[in-house]
Every structure is written in structure tokens, then in C-alpha cells.
Amino acid sequence: MIEVDLVKEAVRQRKARSETFLGFEYLRFSDDFKDIPRGTAIFQDTVIWGYPHIGRIFILERGLKEQFKNPFWVEEKVDGYNVRVFKVGDRVIALSRGGYICPFTTDRLPDFIDLKFFEDNPDLILCAEVAGPENPYIEESPPFVEEDVRFFVFDIMRKNEQGFLSQEDKLRLIENYSLPSVEVFGKFQREDVGELKELLLRLNEEGREGVVFKEESEENRRAKYITSYANLSDIKVTTKNMLQLPPEYYTNRVLRLVLFMEEEGIERTEHLYEELGRAFIDGLFEAIEQFKREHKVYRTFRCRFRSRDNAVALMELLHRTSRHIQVIERELKQEGDYWILTFDKVFLNMTGLLGHLLSGGLVFD
Amino acid sequence: MIEVDLVKEAVRQRKARSETFLGFEYLRFSDDFKDIPRGTAIFQDTVIWGYPHIGRIFILERGLKEQFKNPFWVEEKVDGYNVRVFKVGDRVIALSRGGYICPFTTDRLPDFIDLKFFEDNPDLILCAEVAGPENPYIEESPPFVEEDVRFFVFDIMRKNEQGFLSQEDKLRLIENYSLPSVEVFGKFQREDVGELKELLLRLNEEGREGVVFKEESEENRRAKYITSYANLSDIKVTTKNMLQLPPEYYTNRVLRLVLFMEEEGIERTEHLYEELGRAFIDGLFEAIEQFKREHKVYRTFRCRFRSRDNAVALMELLHRTSRHIQVIERELKQEGDYWILTFDKVFLNMTGLLGHLLSGGLVFD
Numbered sequence: 066m067i068e069v070d071l072v073k074e075a076v077r078q079r080k081a082r083s084e085t086f087l088g089f090e091y092l093r094f095s096d097d098f099k100d101i102p103r104g105t106a107i108f109q110d111t112v113i114w115g116y117p118h119i120g121r122i123f124i125l126e127r128g129l130k131e132q133f134k135n136p137f138w139v140e141e142k143v144d145g146y147n148v149r150v151f152k153v154g155d156r157v158i159a160l161s162r163g164g165y166i167c168p169f170t171t172d173r174l175p176d177f178i179d180l181k182f183f184e185d186n187p188d189l190i191l192c193a194e195v196a197g198p199e200n201p202y203i204e205e206s207p208p209f210v211e212e213d214v215r216f217f218v219f220d221i222m223r224k225n226e227q228g229f230l231s232q233e234d235k236l237r238l239i240e241n242y243s244l245p246s247v248e249v250f251g252k253f254q255r256e257d258v259g260e261l262k263e264l265l266l267r268l269n270e271e272g273r274e275g276v277v278f279k280e281e282s283e284e285n286r287r288a289k290y291i292t293s294y295a296n297l298s299d300i301k302v303t304t305k306n307m308l309q310l311p312p313e314y315y316t317n318r319v320l321r322l323v324l325f326m327e328e329e330g331i332e333r334t335e336h337l338y339e340e341l342g343r344a345f346i347d348g349l350f351e352a353i354e355q356f357k358r359e360h361k362v363y364r365t366f367r368c369r370f371r372s373r374d375n376a377v378a379l380m381e382l383l384h385r386t387s388r389h390i391q392v393i394e395r396e397l398k399q400e401g402d403y404w405i406l407t408f409d410k411v412f413l414n415m416t417g418l419l420g421h422l423l424s425g426g427l428v429f430d
Numbered sequence: 431m432i433e434v435d436l437v438k439e440a441v442r443q444r445k446a447r448s449e450t451f452l453g454f455e456y457l458r459f460s461d462d463f464k465d466i467p468r469g470t471a472i473f474q475d476t477v478i479w480g481y482p483h484i485g486r487i488f489i490l491e492r493g494l495k496e497q498f499k500n501p502f503w504v505e506e507k508v509d510g511y512n513v514r515v516f517k518v519g520d521r522v523i524a525l526s527r528g529g530y531i532c533p534f535t536t537d538r539l540p541d542f543i544d545l546k547f548f549e550d551n552p553d554l555i556l557c558a559e560v561a562g563p564e565n566p567y568i569e570e571s572p573p574f575v576e577e578d579v580r581f582f583v584f585d586i587m588r589k590n591e592q593g594f595l596s597q598e599d600k601l602r603l604i605e606n607y608s609l610p611s612v613e614v615f616g617k618f619q620r621e622d623v624g625e626l627k628e629l630l631l632r633l634n635e636e637g638r639e640g641v642v643f644k645e646e647s648e649e650n651r652r653a654k655y656i657t658s659y660a661n662l663s664d665i666k667v668t669t670k671n672m673l674q675l676p677p678e679y680y681t682n683r684v685l686r687l688v689l690f691m692e693e694e695g696i697e698r699t700e701h702l703y704e705e706l707g708r709a710f711i712d713g714l715f716e717a718i719e720q721f722k723r724e725h726k727v728y729r730t731f732r733c734r735f736r737s738r739d740n741a742v743a744l745m746e747l748l749h750r751t752s753r754h755i756q757v758i759e760r761e762l763k764q765e766g767d768y769w770i771l772t773f774d775k776v777f778l779n780m781t782g783l784l785g786h787l788l789s790g791g792l793v794f795d
Contacts, residue, residue: 121795122792131791312680320714322711323718337711346706424496427653429483
């Protein structure tokens with residue numbers, strides 16, 4: 066539990082605030098506050114802890130030696146957005162990493178999992194990644210999700226508790242309820258670094274994001290490790306809107322890319338140089354061309370809903386929470402069993418900068 | 431002149447401070463303060479105004495239309511460091527852009543220019559770029575300076591006055607005293623954009639940095655425009671020490687590069703993608719390899735002095751003014767008429783980060 070005084074202090078410091086959405090009223094931690102991670106939510110007396118930060122290692126060999134004393138599980142890290150799914154009263158809802166109730170994920174839960182899981186386990190929380198080309202939040206999507214989105218469970222938490230169920234309990238529940246989950250590559254030791262390097266090289270070639278290491282121990286230490294493919298892809302997908310992200314987003318990824326190559330012994334080929342150059346350049350060209358044509362820089366998103374109300378609620382959420390982005394609905398129409406929502410995110414910073422530069426403005430730097 | 435009260439206020443706010451160096455005592459503006467640019471220096475009653483900021487245009491065609499109503503001179507922008515050279519008492523000294531007395535430039539002045547200029551014109555200040563592979567400050571050097579450094583006058587100021595001599599007066603003095611200067615491409619109008627695009631394309635192919643436009647008018651409006659070559663080169667030369675610069679240094683240059691290509695109609699070839707990728711990757715590889723070999727990331731500088739004392743003074747200045755950089759002297763020895771100083775700049779941020787990452791440390795981001 067979280068002490069009442071701590072909650073009051075967080076509210077006073079504007080690190081936590083009351084949210085009313087989709088008929089729920091709850092308290093949301095909008096920032097880390099002392100030991101409470103951002104995204105932690107309190108529904109009446111129930112605390113849904115925020116998903117904790119996981120540190121990144123840049124070098125497999127020394128990193129595993131340094132971070133793990135015990136055997137650890139290796140699981141795929143899927144490139145999507147993080148949700149926590151649980152039962153409140155008689156409804157099952159999904160919270161985003163930041164602690165917002167996500168109308169899209171909540172709407173689609175019956176497509177992803179058998180909700181009987183929550184009837185049998187009302188105190189459990191599924192932590193999952195939602196990934197695919199038709200999601201409302203992120204522009205990246207793993208190559209193995211070709212349409213719509215898919216749901217990948219990777220952890221199970223208990224209400225009012227920090228920490229996770231053991232790997233054994235998690236895998237048993239995943240099996241019993243046929244929950245879709247991330248790929249589990251097995252249990253390894255830090256001496257298995259040769260095998261793990263091969264695994265990562267394969268994931269890199271397959272365009273997958275990376276892995277999470279989860280120690281089998283009381284401390285349950287964790288770390289993640291990302292492929293150079295994912296670093297390249299992060300750059301490529303976001304340059305159209307380069308001003309939205311902190312610039313170190315890009316320099317960090319270039320550094321990670323080089324460290325991955327260095328450790329995996331990947332040669333610096335012309336092709337690889339070319340890929341990085343292309344990742345930076347093409348999105349910016351696209352932004353300039355789009356600006357010249359339409360006087361704004363934007364990207365169109367599309368996603369499917371079971372219920373029209375949830376699509377409307379998503380638009381409301383995006384309007385309310387988007388910063389430096391204007392969200393414009395294009396269309397909401399029924400197609401077969403689904404409502405298809407199409408909307409644009411107009412990147413206001415990039416639109417403003419290109420407007421200034423292309424009209425001949427001066428920049429002092 | 432600058433009001434005494436304003437100077438006092440600047441000192442109080444720590445925007446100006448007293449400096450004692452090479453036998454001079456003067457006041458140096460370490461930051462912009464109201465209308466006084468950083469680098470402004472006051473020697474007793476003489477004000478040496480800081481070299482003003484010049485805005486950058488990203489698009490030639492619209493930029494020239496927007497910025498200039500009158501004909502303007504087009505001059506080469508040389509990639510070096512900016513100095514102001516003038517007489518104080520019976521000595522001629524060079525101030526850096528930031529207002530430090532530069533022992534290196536000051537030492538070498540007799541190699542660059544006929545000092546009779548200052549006997550005849552004790553109230554004038556030469557604004558010049560010093561560029562070449564053997565300079566103590568910057569890692570870039572124009573391809574047309576193959577060894578040592580060269581000195582390129584581009585403006586003349588008068589003591590105690592802001593603003594510059596007219597182009598006519600400047601060119602006359604340059605000719606009369608055979609001063610080395612930047613290339614002057616001539617006087618243009620904003621309608622000459624076709625010709626200017628061709629000029630810039632040629633400069634780009636020749637690996638030159640760009641141009642400065644100087645309006646022939648009372649306002650003497652100015653703007654600069656940089657080639658994509660220079661943007662690429664800025665990235666390539668600095669990635670070994672990527673943490674030293676603000677990350678937007680890199681994202682800005684990628685954006686400028688793309689805008690230059692777009693306006694100049696440069697095709698996005700594989701070669702160009704490759705060049706940008708290489709610019710980012712190779713310096714980082716070099717840093718990692720150097721760290722593994724020598725446990726630090728550094729670059730070696732070498733420069734020539736006429737007098738040993740000035741070499742010692744440069745080391746003192748660098749020790750005192752370098753942030754996040756450790757300066758280590760390697761050697762100071764006489765060779766022919768010169769003293770050759772060799773020293774390393776150890777990039778402490780990059781050294782620290784690679785130390786953490788390569789030993790398997792975790793990063794939370």
C-alpha cells in the first residue's frame with residue numbers, strides 16, 4: 066500500500082492527479098515520485114503499481130557478468146506500447162504506461178485474450194505489449210505483425226503489490242489460459258554469452274527489437290538489450306518529426322548501434338552506412354515534401370474498434386494529452402464487425418520550423 | 431562607448447569579468463548582455479566590440495528575397511576560428527570570439543600579415559578566420575589549407591564602434607597592405623539566385639563551408655548559408671567526442687543537409703546516404719577502439735609557435751578554459767624556426783561513458 070500522507074504530498078507537488086475517464090475516477094501518478102513509478106494508479110483502495118524502469122546494458126558480455134549472479138530468463142522485447150490489464154468492479158480495463166485508461170486497448174481486449182482469466186484471477190494484472198501497424202500511439206511496428214495489432218503478455222503482477230509473479234507461475238497461467246505472450250528463449254547463465262550473441266544476431270537479422278533478461282532470484286534483477294536493427298528503425302521512423310523527440314534520442318541510438326556492431330563483430334559495410342544515412346534523411350525529405358504540398362507535416366493513424374464509443378473516447382484522450390501535436394479526426398466508419406477510426410497527428414514543431422525556414426527565415430544558433 | 435553603470439551591472443550578474451593574461455588586464459564579456467555581444471572586451475578606455483551573431487538562412491531563394499532589399503556582397507565563409515586583431519599600446523594582439531587573448535594567433539601574426547597595417551591604422555581591428563590542420567582549437571580544417579594554418583581577413587572594425595568599415599574601404603585596405611582575405615565572389619542581387627545556387631554547388635563540391643551575404647546599405651544586413659559538405663564534415667569530425675556537443679548540434683546539421691540537398695536538387699544517392707552514415711559511425715568506432723587500447727578517448731593537436739613563451743601561455747589558457755576536457759602536454763620542441771607544441775585533449779564525458787558502458791554498466795533512459 067501507499068501511505069495516505071505520501072499520496073497527499075504527491076498531489077500537492079503535482080506528481081499525482083485525479084482522473085475521470087470512461088466512468089472511472091482514480092488517482093494517477095504523472096511522474097516518478099520517491100519510490101512510486103510514473104503510471105502508478107489508485108482505484109479506491111486498490112493500487113496498480115506502475116511498470117518499473119528496466120536498465121539497459123550496451124555490452125552483452127560484460128553487462129551480463131556485471132548485472133547477474135544467478136541464472137536468468139531471456140524473453141523477447143516487442144516493439145509496441147506497454148499496458149497493464151486488470152479487473153475493476155465488473156469491467157476489465159487497460160492502463161497505458163503513463164497510467165491513462167486506454168480506450169483502444171480496453172476495447173480490443175476480448176480480441177486478444179479470454180477474459181475468463183480475470184474472473185478466475187481478479188487480483189492479477191497482465192503486463193503486455195501491444196504492437197502492430199494499426200495502433201494509435203507509436204509509428205513503429207514489428208515486422209511479424211502485418212496488420213492490426215497483437216497482444217503479448219510478458220509479466221504478471223498482483224494488485225497492491227510491487228514486483229512480479231515468478232516465471233514459473235507466469236508461464237503456467239499463460240499456458241492454462243492460452244494467453245498470447247512474448248517468445249521465451251529459455252533460461253541462461255552469464256557464461257552462455259556466446260549462445261546469446263548468436264541469438265541477438267538472429268533477432269537483429271529478423272528485425273526484432275531485442276531481449277529482456279530476468280534473473281531467477283529473490284531480487285529478480287532485470288536488464289534489456291536492444292538490436293542495432295531496432296536502433297536504426299527508431300531513427301528511421303521518427304525523423305519526419307525530429308523536433309518532437311529530445312535530440313539525444315538520436316545521438317543515443319547512434320551510439321548504441323555502434324556498440325552493438327562492435328560487440329557482435331558486424332562489419333562496417335557500405336550498406337550499413339547507407340542504412341543509417343537513409344534513416345536520417347528520408348523522413349526529413351518526406352516532411353519537407355509534405356509541407357510543400359499541404360503546409361503541414363503529419364502522419365495518418367488508423368485503428369479498429371469493436372465499439373464506436375471507445376473510438377470517440379480515444380480521440381478525446383488524444384486531444385487532451387497530446388503536446389505539440391494537433392490531432393485531427395479524418396473518418397470513423399463501420400467496416401464488417403469493426404469501427405475503423407482514421408486520424409492525423411500534425412507535428413506542430415516541425416510544421417512551424419519548416420514554415421519559418423522555407424519562407425526564408427533567419428535562424429541564430 | 432558602453433555606459434559605466436551597464437558594465438557594473440554586467441559584472442554583478444557575472445556576464446563580464448576581469449582577465450589578466452600576457453601582461454594585459456581587461457574586462458571580458460563572457461556572455462551576451464543586453465546589446466553587448468559575448469566576447470566584447472574593454473582595455474582601459476577602449477572597447478573592442480564582440481563579433482556579432484550572423485543569422486543563417488536555410489533556403490537560398492526565399493531567404494535572399496526575405497532578408498535583402500538591396501544588392502549584397504557574397505564572400506566565402508572559411509571553416510576556422512574567429513579572431514579580432516588590433517593594437518594595444520605597442521603590441522598587436524588577437525582576441526578569440528569569446529574575448530580571450532589567443533597566445534597562438536598573437537604569436538603567429540607576423541607570419542600572416544604586415545604589422546605596418548597597425549602602425550598606420552592604430553584604431554582599426556582586423557576580423558579574420560584562422561583555419562588549417564595545425565590550430566589548437568577546432569578539429570576541422572578546410573581542404574585548401576594543407577598544413578599549418580592560414581589567416582583570412584573578412585571584416586574591418588574600428589575601436590569603440592560597432593559595425594564594420596564599408597566593403598569599399600575594406601577591400602582598399604586589404605589591397606594596399608596585401609592582407610590575406612577570404613574570397614570575395616562579387617556583388618549580387620536577390621534576383622541572381624540561379625547564379626548563386628551554381629556557386630554554392632561548386633563550393634560544396636570543393637569541400638568549402640559556405641558564404642556570408644553582406645548587404646550594401648546603411649543597415650548592412652547579413653546572413654550566412656552553409657553547404658551540405660560542411661554539415662557532413664561537422665558531424666564526421668566531432669562524433670568521436672559526441673557528448674561534448676549539445677545533441678541538437680547533430681540533428682540541426684542533418685536537417686540543414688537535407689534542406690541544402692532539397693533546394694540544390696541534389697539526388698538522394700546511395701553514396702550520399704553512405705556518407706552521412708559514415709560520418710556518424712566512424713568517429714564512434716574510433717572512440718571505442720581508442721578507449722579499449724588506451725582507456726581514454728582523446729585527440730592530439732599540434733601547432734607551431736615563433737616563441738616558446740606563447741606555447742606555454744596557450745597551454746595555460748587551455749587548462750584554465752577547457753570544460754569536460756583534460757589537456758595534456760605531450761611535447762614542446764624546437765624545429766627550425768618554430769617551436770612545435772603537441773598536446774592531447776582527453777574527452778572526459780566520452781571516456782566516462784564508454785568506461786561505464788564497456789564495463790557492463792546499466793543505463794536508465
